[in-house]
Amino acid sequence: MKTAEAQRSPLRSWQFRRVVGSEFISSVGNQMTVLALPWFVLMTTDSPSRTGLVFLIQILPVPLLGMPAGLLVARWGPRRVTIVADIGAAVLIAAVPMLHQAGLLSFGLLLTLVALLGSCSACYLSAQRVLVVDVVGSHEGTVTEANALFETATSTARLIGPAVAGVLISQVGALNVLWIDAATFAVSAVLLTGLPRREAPPKPVSANNMIEGVRFLFRDRVLRTISLAALGYGTLMPVVMLSLPVMAKSRYDADPHVAGWLLAAWGGGTALGTLVVARLARRIAPTRMAAGGAAGAAAVLWLLPLDQPALTAALTVGASCMFLPAVTAPATTLITLRPPEELRANVVPVFGVAVFIASPLAYGAAGLLFEHIAVGKVLAGVAAGASLCALVLVNLARRSPDSSS
Structure with missing residues (x-):
């Protein structure tokens, strides 16, 4: 007989709706800043290298501070850390237009603000998945659906x-878009303040807890395998992402519309896949779902190296991305639920740090590969790598179908 926790949809929980609403609002604002801030730097400095440096400085704190952020989450709790990170991000983003308008924004000060903003992101990423478990409970199907x-x-x-940022930048300017992003983080913090506090204070934590969290991750066969596969996809999929504009240039007469279609197919396929996973989460064990998603993604990726019309290329990209949430959602569930509660906030950041380190390295390597090797050959290598990841996950599902061993 199913428990009430297993039967209840996360969307029926007002606490989870607030968490998802907070994530959506702040993510929309953050994605606007992803375009607005580089545009502001490029227009004011006329320097692509400085624009790239802003990106680098913003992402560096995430892998560097991921483990200390895990200690903070374990000590303060995910709710408080997320609220503080939201407030910090709102203040830091608002400071950019404020200081610029006052004539006080040097490039060095901008880099400092951006680095602090990346530190807020490190805290947020360490807290968000633990926060989901706090509000929906620990049933695997429910947590997978929630993820x-x-x-x-x-x-x-x-x-x-x-898309919204592109329109707004042309209408009100990049600085005013940053004001809007600051407001979205403030709204996110307000939504989370309504969540109840933990019934019991968290246990004291130290660096030893973090070390034990790393040891647990490597000792547990399921988590070790899932982490290895996730690291593989964290390395391979950025190569596919970077290949899209390269494909548009080399195969489709440098048509920017095709580049846009391919990128839109990536986002649309991922969004569709998350909805499918949410419907199937209670029916399929996480290890089986991850194996199925990996096998589907690998099979479709073998079609991407082929010369084909732009429409079918976009459909192939969308189809491959549609399978990815069936890997990432159950992987996040297992990484979150399998560790003991006292180690949970220490294991999750280790997983996130590994993926965050892999992604920028993969982008850098992919750029070099595409300069010397045809895009089709590189994508064939990606498909081969994805197939190996799928085999690892299929073997895991065969040995522990219920993810409990």
Whole structure:
């Protein structure tokens, strides 16, 4: 007989609706800033290298501070850390237009603000998945569904945010778009203040807890395998992402519309996949779902190296991305639920740090690959790598179908 926790949809919880609403609102604003801030730097400095440096400085704190942020989450709790990070991000983003208008914004000061903003992101990423478990409970199916719905909010924001920012930048300017993003983080913090506090204070934590969290991750066969596969996809999929404009240039007469279609297919496929995962989360064990998603993604990725019309290329990109949430949502569920509660906030950041380190390295390597190797050959290598990841996850599902061993 199913428990009440297993039967209840996360969307029926007002607490989870607030968490998802907070994520969607702040993500839309953040995606607007992803376009507005580089545009502001490029227009004011006329320097692509300085624009790239802003990106680098913003992302560096995430892997560097991921483990200390986990300690903070374990000590303060995910709710408080997320609220403080939202408030900090709102203040830091608002400071950019405020200081610029006052004539006080040097490039060095901008980099400092951006680095602090990246530090807020590190805290937020360490807290968000633990916060989901806090509000929906610890049933695997419920948490997988909640993670999929959470990713739906994020992927939808990735579709809406840049498009809205493009229109607003042309109408009101990049600085005013940053004001809007600051407001979205403030609204996010307000939504989370209504969540109840933990019934019991968190246990004292130290660096030893973080070390034990790393040890647990490597000792547990399921988590070790899931982490290895996730690291593989964190390395491979950025190569696919970077290949899209390269394909548009080399295969489709440098048509920017095709580049836009391919990027839209990426976001649309991911959003659709999260909705499918949310519907299936209670029926399929996480390890089986991850294996199925990995096998589907790998099979479709073998079609991408082929010369084909732009429409079918976009459909192929969308189809491959549609399978990815079936890997990421159950992987996040297992990473969150399998550790003991006292180690949960220490294991989750280790997983996130590994993926965040892999992604920028993959982008850098992909740029070099595409300069010397045809895009089709690189994508064939990606498909082979994805197939190996799928085999690892299929083997895991065969050995522990219920993810409990």
